[in-house]
Amino acid sequence: MTHQLKSAPRIADDNGQTSLDPGSQEAVMQEKEQSHGIFLHTGWRSAGTWVWSRFRAFQTVTAFYEPLHPILGDLREADIPALEPTWTSGHPTLTAPYFTEYRPFIQDNMHGVAGYRKSFGTDRFGPSADAGFSALHAYLKNLHDQTTSEGKIPVFKFCRSLGRLPWFKSAFPQVMHAVVVRNPASQFASGWLLHQQWNNPFFVAAPFRVLGLNQGEPIVKQVIEACGVRLPPVPVTSVDEYAAACEQYVRTVDGDNAYRAFMAMWILCAVRSLDQADLLVDLDRLGQSPAYASALRAQIQGQVAITPDFGGARDLVAQTKGNARLMKGIDGRSIKSTHAAALNFLVSQKGTSGPGAGITAVVKEKLALARELSEEWRYY
Template identity: 75%
Template structure:
């Protein structure tokens, strides 16, 4: 596996939570009006894999890992057993390899999951679906239909979907769209430490790549300018070539510019979440409040008829504080005005979109927390 896949040693998503116990029975029967599946929309290093794993242990659920991941274009059934968490990933121990659920959708002796295209792996921030979206919709619908025909609830953990959340909401109105949100300082620090300690550039390069590929969109260009992001000087050509150029770029990138790019993408995704999420899963709060974990479980049960257990989440905010001394190559004092500019921009959006006020307030709280946490980072 390559580092670009996001599953290679040191390249998978982040959590640092407890291991997963064997599958448990979920006895809830889906009622009329409840969602017919769950789309978990997450970001890289957001602890989304841990959340997904809590659904995966339920016997009434079929939980698909990253259905937009580029590896699915070439995946063979024989490859799946080797795709397990590495000790640097921070992922929980899983009862089965990541992509096990795709095995029925891979033809014998062939490469690739049925219906998947590698173009699906690039997030987009346009206001309306692009020409490739019908194929993406058909691909996901096939996975959903095959799962529901077996009497199971489909749960998808996305990592490249937040820019297209409005598209997914329109195409799959019967699904509960849940967004995993983590404060940007903690989320950035997780990827930065992998880059710093294990020479893994993927998670630092990803925001530059996504922003560069979408910079023609007015909202993307506006946020790039607000955050003062300096994109890779490489021309935007083929997606793979541009991705490689971004990974090369971040090998010597200044820490504050890496944070600017990450924060710009975080803001864009957070705004889409405020517009279209059916449920917000607050990872900072989840690790600090057993009461919130119980409340979240009840909300999922009410909307989707299944009851995942969210107990056992570690306090990732406290871990960010403890790891402050490990953050090298970045001065947190330079980040305060960047966070302030982002906060002002978010505040200016209230009333200008259909965003829910409660979501906007949570986003503002996350930015304030990011300023507090990053203040401790020194060279």
């Protein structure tokens, strides 16, 4: 059975703002049996790692970090201890290195996690599962089933799954599919500052790479055109070569185009994922509203019988406001039209009434917040 977040009721938080009520989402899911694990679908720089760390704290949970990450293809057990957060990552302090949970699945006397393929590392946006999805399904099912057979609750934190969420939802109906949502200005700013201050181009290059590798899909071509994205002027050859070209491209990219690419990716993922979610985790609200955090905990407890502690959530909206003066190379006044283009694309896909109305309302709120935050950016 498909459980969509239709025109769900909304709650006011402690600041008087509204968001989807996690309690109302429980009513939408009431026919669903107890979930056998969680698929936590996140975007880059969305604070999804912090949310994942809240689940990892439980002894009853086995929490897999980014099961689609390319590093898993060559991972050796001896590599794991060195895979700790860097002080520039913004990630929480971890009790164990990122990929510790994969130790039992690393092939004996070899390298790489059993069943992993490098092709898993690129998100896809086709309307139906591609030829490689059966192998991806088998790989994740092995991780899931071995974990549950040991009496543990599997929690997977994805960063490359939002485009494929409809495929995952069909293949894994027994798990709770939770989508982390953060306003696009804050999410973009997090990656942009790493690029500007620490010469880390990955997060600025990622939207160009994913859009370019998927530009043959009609919906991807449409969002590229709608947002006016200028892709790197190089042919798409191998994934590795195109990824390298994208990282080189963004070393001199103008901020306006970088934001357009990010926004195209953000709104495309919203279109593909939000109405597939069993639960939305709103990171903009989580650090501001104890009422929202409490309702979210209750909803998760009702589905997977664990109660994560969200009490230490940072106010990420205030953080973005505080970092506005650090945003160099991009002027908020020049990207206003990008928000309007993204909203028009969403409406063309989901409409403003009927089943898509609730999701359109959520995205409108996120875009309004993004406009407010980005207005403080000035090109210096």
